[in-house]
Structure formats: C-alpha cells, structure tokens
Amino acid sequence: MSSSSFAERIEQAPELVVEAEDRLAQQDFAGAIALLEPAFQAGVDSPELVAALIKAYEGAGDSAKREMTMAVALEKTAESPLKLRIAYAEAAMTRKDWPAAIERWQSIIDRDEPFPPQIYLRQARALLAAEQFAEALRVVNLALEKQPGNTTLADLKNVIASHKAKKFQLAAHKLAAPIAIRWEVDEGQKQITNLESFRHYRIRGWVDARQDQRPELIASTHAGTDTLGLTAVEPSAPYQEAGWMFEHTFDLSRGLTLGVRLEGGKAYECLRFSLAPVMEVIEGREGWLFLANDTNASIDQFTGKRLLTDDETHQWHRFSAELAPLQQQRSLLFLIANSKEKVRPEYYPFEKADITTTEQVSAILQQAEVDYANPVAAMQAVSDSYYQTDTHWSGRGAYLAFVACMRYFGLDDDFDSLYDFEQRELVGDLGSKIDPPAKSLSTAAVFQEKSGVACRFSNHLPGTGNITIFENSRPRYTRTLLIFGGSSSNAGGFALLFAHIFQRVVVINLPGSYVQEIVDHEAADYVILQTNERYLATPGRILQTLDDANLDGALRGISASERIKLLERMNRYAPCEPYHSFMTALLAPSEAVST
Structure with a gap:
C-alpha cells in the first residue's frame, strides 16, 4: 500500500468508524467488518476503530479474528485500555486455554494497580481449571484480603481446597501381553492420596524379558510417549531369574500405560495405571x-x-x-x-x-x-x-x-x-x-x-x-x-x-x-x-x-516461587517479632524446594 493511500485511510478512519457503528447498530456485522478490516490491516489502529472491529467480529461469531485483533492492538499500544486487556483474558477463558488465561490475568495484576477485585476471582477460576490448586488458593486468599465478606470468594476457596485435598486411589491393571511388568512403589508412598502426590510418583519395577531380547520401557501418558532405559538384573536373590529393572518418576494424574518394546521393534502394552476418586462425602x-x-x-x-x-x-x-x-x-x-x-x-x-x-x-x-x-x-x-x-x-x-x-x-x-x-x-x-x-x-x-x-x-x-x-x-x-x-x-x-x-x-x-x-x-x-x-x-x-x-514439614511441597510470594505477602505488615524473623528464616529461598 502506498503512503498516500495509508494517509488517506488514517484521515478517513473517523468516518469509517461512524459508518461502522451505524452498521453495528443494524447488526450488519459483515458490512462493518468490510469497512474496518482493510484499514486495520493497513496499520490504522485507533482505539475507536479497534473497538468497533472487535465488536463486529464478536457479532459475526468470528472469535479467532476477534482475539487476533485484540492481540495485535495490545502489542502495538503500550497504554492499552484495561477493558481491552480484560476482554483478551476472557477470550482465553472462553476457549479454555487456561495457561493463556492465567498469564493474561497476571499481566493485568502486574500492570493495573488498583484493578477490579474480580480479576483475582477470574484468575483463580482459571488456575482451578488448570488444576494448579495451591496457586489458585493463594490468589483467592489475596482477593479475600480485599473483600473479606465476599461469599462468592469464600465458596470458591472451599471448592479449590476440596479439589486440592480430594483423594484418589491408585489401581494397576495387567494387560494381555507375552511379557509381564511387576511393580512396587517407593516405601512411604501412599496408594490413596491427593492428586498432587500422584504428579511425581516413583515406581520401581521389573520386566520379565530375557537378556538377549534387549527390551526398552515405553511410558505413555496424556502428554505423549517416552522411551525409558532398563537395567539388566543378574539371576541372584531376591530375583530368581534374569530380567530388567527400572525406577522412574511418573505423572499419574491422568493415567499411565507401561509397555515393552523388544529388539527388532515388537512392542506390547503390559500394565495400565489409573486413578479412581475416593468417596469423601x-x-x-x-x-x-x-x-x-x-x-x-x-x-x-x-x-x-x-x-x-x-x-x-x-x-x-x-x-x-x-x-x-x-x-x-x-x-x-x-x-x-x-x-x-x-x-x-x-x-x-x-x-x-x-x-x-x-x-x-x-x-x-x-x-x-x-x-x-x-x-x-x-x-x-x-x-x-x-x-x-x-x-x-x-x-x-x-x-x-x-x-x-x-x-x-x-x-x-x-x-x-x-x-x-x-x-x-x-x-x-x-x-x-x-x-x-x-x-x-x-x-x-x-x-x-x-x-x-x-x-x-x-x-x-x-x-x-x-x-x-x-x-x-x-x-x-x-x-x-x-x-x-x-x-x-x-x-x-x-x-x-x-x-x-x-x-x-x-x-x-x-x-x-x-x-x-x-x-x-x-x-x-x-x-x-x-x-x-x-x-x-x-x-x-x-x-x-x-x-x-518442626514446621518444615508443613512447607514440604511449597516451591521456591510460592515461598517468595508468601514472604511478599507477609512483608506487607510491619515486622511483628518474633514471628516475622521466624517465618523469614523458615521461608528463606535457600531452604526452598525447587519447582
């Protein structure tokens, strides 16, 4: 596009917006898009034009172009309206892209102090849907500090806490295969526990395959399939015959299937792990x-x-x-x-x-x-x-x-x-x-x-x-x-x-x-x-x-980043001794568990 035609479009933008608003009022969304889209693609991105185009895409049901337009507008404009950033986060919520929604809500929290308390509520809901329960609780607690009597927040906190504490029972099902996998869990691990405990679950097992078959362990989860190593075991006590051993940490939160691939490419599914919710009420x-x-x-x-x-x-x-x-x-x-x-x-x-x-x-x-x-x-x-x-x-x-x-x-x-x-x-x-x-x-x-x-x-x-x-x-x-x-x-x-x-x-x-x-x-x-x-x-x-x-045990599983956030919240109060010093030492990053 020539510079003159671009200049013309900038000059015509206010008139285009007025005409587009008329068409939007008549619910002629396609007509409004036809007016505004060329100017926007040419680089005309006035707040009025962008708002009208987003409204037109919304009316036409084109959520992909609506969100894309918001992204472009936000990227170009450093001081974009809060209303636009909220709409952008809500777009991710609508299509259930929880990581994107969490990130977009956080950008509002980081940039827009003060911001509407409902921002915390929406981010907590996204974190809950993403099964990030500890972080969701942190966010809803921040919201409750601002609105301590809000029953919607109190109810959401209970729902999040229940999801976090919800217990599941681990079950293993042997599958029909010519090769067997035997297994046991680490000492001290529970087979009835909360979902978080199953995200990093250590399993020790043995594959009953001959030495010359040179097997590989195949682990299939919702995230994909991985090939893992096996260690040859000589025929000695407590193992009565030769085989192959493994010890790995798995994410069992959405199930796991273990299989064996033999030298030459033949593969078998041998053992399937699943979680069943335990009745709590x-x-x-x-x-x-x-x-x-x-x-x-x-x-x-x-x-x-x-x-x-x-x-x-x-x-x-x-x-x-x-x-x-x-x-x-x-x-x-x-x-x-x-x-x-x-x-x-x-x-x-x-x-x-x-x-x-x-x-x-x-x-x-x-x-x-x-x-x-x-x-x-x-x-x-x-x-x-x-x-x-x-x-x-x-x-x-x-x-x-x-x-x-x-x-x-x-x-x-x-x-x-x-x-x-x-x-x-x-x-x-x-x-x-x-x-x-x-x-x-x-x-x-x-x-x-x-x-x-x-x-x-x-x-x-x-x-x-x-x-x-x-x-x-x-x-x-x-x-x-x-x-x-x-x-x-x-x-x-x-x-x-x-x-x-x-x-x-x-x-x-x-x-x-x-x-x-x-x-x-x-x-x-x-x-x-x-x-x-x-x-x-x-x-x-x-x-x-x-x-x-011995409160170290109460902090087990709290990551370094979560500990830093706890310190930040605590430091909003004037130091109250000896509690402040005690907690500062307890939450020190050097003591923290890495994410």
Missing part, C-alpha cells in the same frame, strides 16, 4: 452431608470401631500429666470442637457406640484433673449450630463455644447483646466436594458495636503453622488471648469473636498444642488449646519453642 437424612473416608476414620470413631491404641492411650496420659500443671499457672482451657455427627446424630446414617475415642480421652483428662470444654450439649440444643454442607460449626456454633470459653475465664458479660446473627447461603467444605457444589443456609455472628479490630500480622501459611494476630483499638478488656487451634479456630469467625472483646488475639494453627515460648512472649492472660473431635486419637504437644513445632 456421605449424604445423611434430609440432605445433611458428612465426612467419609477421611484419614481420621471419623465413621469408625463414631461407631466405636476405632478406639485408642495402647500407645495412643499412653501418649494421652503423658500429655495430660504435662498439661495439668500448666493449667494451674494460668487460665488455660482445652476445647473440643465437636464432630458434626456428634451434634446432629439424627441426620447421620450410623449408630453411635457407647464408648468412642472422645469418651476415652475425656476419662484421661478427668483423671489428670485437666479442665476441658466439650460443648456438645449446647450445640445439640441449638438447631443452627452446624449446617448441612460443612464439617465445622456455624457462626452460631462458634458463638456457643466462645461463650463457654468466656464463662470459664470468669467473664460474665451480656455477650448476647453484642452479637446478632444473619443467615447466609454457603457452599461449605462438604458441599464443595459435590459436583455441582451444594449450598445451605448458615448463620454468621455480626458484632453490633463499632469494631476496632485489625489484622496486625499473618504469615499466610495454609493450614498447620499459620500465625494470625488481631489487635483491637477499642477493646472491652485490655488483655491477650492465645489460641493454639486447628481449622475450627477460624470457622464461623470463632477467633474474631474474641478479637472484638480483647486487645490482642494470637491464633497459631497447632491443634491442641502448647508452645511455652509464645505464651511467655505474649504474657497471655488466657490460653485456649483447641482441637477438632476427629483428631482426638492423637494428642497435641507441649513444646518449649516454636522451632520445636
């Missing part, structure tokens, strides 16, 4: 959902099939003997967050045994004269203390546990006047395990006065080792509460109920444990050791220092 009466096949064997605990072993009984006696003198030194309460089936047995499809783990532990605590709270009767007396689609107590249930603790601490305020309760529809950690996710009504406790609560510090660790500190500029009591607990410490806003009352509340995710160093540092007026009822088979630990908690 059972439905009781009237649509109530309960946990199933969990590592704590909650059904067997309820029915009395799973009782304390001799070793576990000994551990509980030792723990209680250590806890009793600590309780004499300060106001300390051991709190059991009840299992849902204990609170709502009328909906549970199994019969409770007279003696369960809970009764055994209670007897040991009583014998050691340890004060503890098991608020099951209070929970049973209130219909909305738990809800259909979650294992944890609701806001109402959390409030009942809160009142039980406050009464134990000798605080007899009229707490009922401070809190009101609202109904909210939530997915919950059980509803999120169903496809599509199931929702039910839950109660939320709402503080009725002006709150001075702010998050002073968080290390943002998921699960064990999480440290969150709340400070209150308008406390009723200028005192400090320390909670060593598990997931129920946050469920229903349990910790926040105290944060509205006390000046400082420190919550550390170490269920039922006690760390002397932290108690001393905080000069804690009150201490709660909280554990979930289904964890009662194993007592907590009485530790001297936070180092003794």
